[in-house]
Amino acid sequence: MVGTSEILATGxxxxxxEAGHSVVELEGEIDVALRGDAGAALANALERELPVIIDASRVTFADSTGIAFLVQFVTIGHEEGLQVSLRNPPQVVVEVLEMLGVHGMFFDA
Structure with missing residues (x-):
């Protein structure tokens, strides 16, 4: 049984x-349970100083923490002079990005 203070990761x-770029693979539910994994992926990808592809093709759900991770990754990546792109996000992610008005960070208008 899981205590109320424990959070199970379902993603x-x-x-x-990879040679020439880093791929950050997202799978399942991208939420607060993955905060540590998100921070580690961000730090390690930035350390490589190569273009980054965020592969969201296997995401089934993203809460505000998951969307904040995407926005933070693109923002910091660009500040560091890295090209960051979002590959194959499911409609559920695209809709949240549009609703929050940050769609343009990831896609040309």
Missing amino acids: AIRLVE
Whole structure:
């Protein structure tokens, strides 16, 4: 049984280091339970100083923490001079980005 202070992760965030770029793979539910994984992926990808692809094709849900991770990743990446792109986000993610008015950070208008 899980205590009320424990949060079970039902998703994953992992960094895949490929030649010439980094891929941050998002899978399942991207929420507060993955905060530590998100921070580690962000730090490690930025450390590589290569373009970053955020692959959201397997996301089933993203709460405000998940969307904040995407926005933070793009913002910090651009501040560091890195190209950051979002690949294949599901409609549920696109709709939240549009609703929050940050769609333009990820896609050309």
